[in-house]
Amino acid sequence: MTAQTFKERDYFTDPTVLLDPYGYFEEMRPRGPVCQLETHDCLLISGFEECVEVLRNPADFSSLNSLASSAFPLPFKPEGSDISEQIEAHRDKYVGGDLVVTFDDAHHTNVRSLMSRMFTPSRLKANEVFMRDYAGELVRAAVAGGGCELVNQIATPYVTMVVADLLGVPAEDRTRFEEKIAAGQTVGSIENPDAPTDMSAVEFMGAYFYGYLEERMANPGTDLLSELATLPYPDGTKPDILELVGLAVFMFAAGQDTSAKLLGNSMRYIVDVPGLQQQLRDDRTLIPWLLEEVLRLEGSSKATHRIARRDTKIGDRPVPAGTQVIVALAAANRDPRRWGDDANEFKLKRPGIKQHIAFGRGSHTCAGAPLARAEVTAILNQFFDQTSDIRISAEKHGKPGARHYKFEPSFIIRGLENLYLELTP
Amino acid sequence: MPHVHVTDRSGEESAIDIRPGTTLMQAITDAGIADLLALCGGQCSCATCHVYIQDDALAELSPMEQDEDDLLACSSYRKANSRLACQLRLRDDHDGLRASIAPEDL
Structure with missing residues (x-):
């Protein structure tokens, strides 16, 4: 089959792409690191250098569609070589248009300046005891039961409680949020193509966070919400409370x-890569x-999106204002031009590994990356401390070499819907 | 417009306009200087935006906090005038400041 003859699969809706997005990207790679899709009016960027170039060029690329995706036509007809004003005028038409992940320019710089103090090493260090103790508790219960379903039984409540503790969300509200989040649809759902991202959980939590922030403004304490409630923007002005509610949620x-x-993705590699579990237990x-290698090979976000707001270029390719682009993080992280011929293989201590773009790059780099690394490290340590052997259930997922997994039905998220483990004390 | 002068690893110098409120890291990456990786995006978590500041400008900058100090302590190339560019928020009166990008830690 050549690049010209195969029928292009739909990145946004095809369940086979969901199961193996990497196969889809390899299928598309021969068309070049930047290629026009046949299924949608947008560019797919699969090259590492090209993705980094776009992510580091916020002057020419707006983030407004980063959550809504490039699957939908622009809600206006682009006019001229600079459509920045048209984009801003249509912000309210975009899912997540009021969230920091979609902001551009000074508005983004201001809000991002508040976030830059939230997950610093000293903050995370202060939270380490909670992470370790709570992870320890969850793992202990799982080991006592002989095993667990990792993703929903352990990972989700764990990360919810960690960030709740860090922010200072009252204990009695944490389970409410957890239930609401669990009941909601995944972001970028392929099962609901007309409205793939649902904001109802965010709206539900907003009312609570408004109350917390109002209370912290009157009586600041030492938690993160208090810091958020009292920090000024870099120019000395104070953010509006609604802006802070959006940011906190x-x-x-x-x-x-x-x-x-x-x-979930890490545990799958730990168990399925021969010898890796013992190697990690030993060191x-x-x-x-x-x-880092799991983030490169199997990062939790497959892609983000941008809109060219000025006539620009990616590499030598001219890109007119109004062009939507899929920045395929997962494809870039396996680009053989950047990572070599073994780009699809797991390799511990791969040279230059820290330069993967699982968390993006540039001004919108995931602010929570340090937290994600710290919390997953803390719970993996607990798994190794409290077990002598971790196995993936052959009954649920098949034998090694012939595993079958279910993935979150999302064109944004890459992750297991569930992972059943057997744990030996 | 006020600007800062940044020297990349090949010795090439660029004059970059100051947009008050942005960090030196943002200014350098927005100017398209690829040497500054800034992998964590400004969270004071990775030390890949390590720069040397011209000595007489050091006192004009916001003081170093513990996190920045700890990260710089892990660099093989730390000098007395080392700073993380993500921790330096620019003002108009930083006009003329000179910085050079430190070698990359492996």
């Missing part, structure tokens, strides 16, 4: 699915290397 919600999936300092 986003920080709470954004890390849920992605961090939980990172734990825990390898855990960060494991995480």
Whole structure:
């Protein structure tokens, strides 16, 4: 089959792409690192250098469609070589248009400046005891039961509680949020193509966060919400409370699915790569290397999206204003031009591994990345401390070499729907 | 417009306009200087935006906090005038500041 003859699969809706997005990207790669899709009016960027170039060029590429995706036509007819004003005028037409992940320019710089203080090493260090104790509790119960379903039984409540503790969300509200998030549809659902991203959980939590922030403004404490409630923008002005509500809810919600999936994806590699589990048990300092390689091979976000707001270029290719682009993080992270011929293989301590773009690059780099790394490391350590052997259930997922897994039905998220483990104390 | 002068690893110098409120890291990456990886995006978590500041400008900058100090301590190329560019928020009166990008830690 040549690049010219195969029928292009639909990245946004085809269940076979969901199961193996990497196969789809390899199928598309011969068309070049930047190629026009036949199924949608947008460009697919699968090259590493090209993805980095776009992510580091916020002047020419708006993030407004980063959640809504490139699957839908623009809600206006682009006019001229600079459509920045048209884009801003249609912000309210976009899912997540009021969330920091879609902001551009000074508005983004201002809100991002608040976030830059949230997940610093000293903050995370202060949270480490909670992570370790809570992870320990969850793993202990799982080991006592002989096994667990990792993604929903352990990973999701764990990451919810960690970020709730970090922000200072009252204990009694945490389970309410967890239930609401669990009941909601995944972001970028392929099962609901007309409305793939549902904001109802974010709206539900907004009312609670408004109350917390109002209370912290009156009586600031030492938690993150208090800091958020009192920090000024870089120019000295104070953010509006609604802006802070949006930011706090986003920080709470954004890390849920992605961090939980990172734990699931990591565990799958730990068990299925021959010898890796023992290697990590023998030398825990390898855990960060494991995480980076899993992030490269199986990061929790497959793609983000941008709109060219000025006539620009990617490499030498002219890109007119109004062009939507899929920045395929998962494809870039396996680009053989960047990673070599073994790009699809798991390799601990791969040279230059930290330069993968699982968390993006540039001004919109995932602010929660340090938290994700810290919390997944903490719980993996607990699994190794409290078990002598971890196995993936052959009954649920098949034998090694012939595993079958279910993945979140999302064109954004890459992660297991469930992972059944057997644990030996 | 006020600007800062940044020297990349090949010795090439660029004059970059100051947009008050942005960090030096943002200014350098927005100017398309690829040497500054800034992998964590400005979270004071990775030390890949390590720069050297011209000595007489050091006192004009916001003081170093513990996280930045700890990260720089892990660099093989730390000098007395080392800073992380993501921790330096630019103001108009930083006009003329000179910085050079430190070698990459492996």
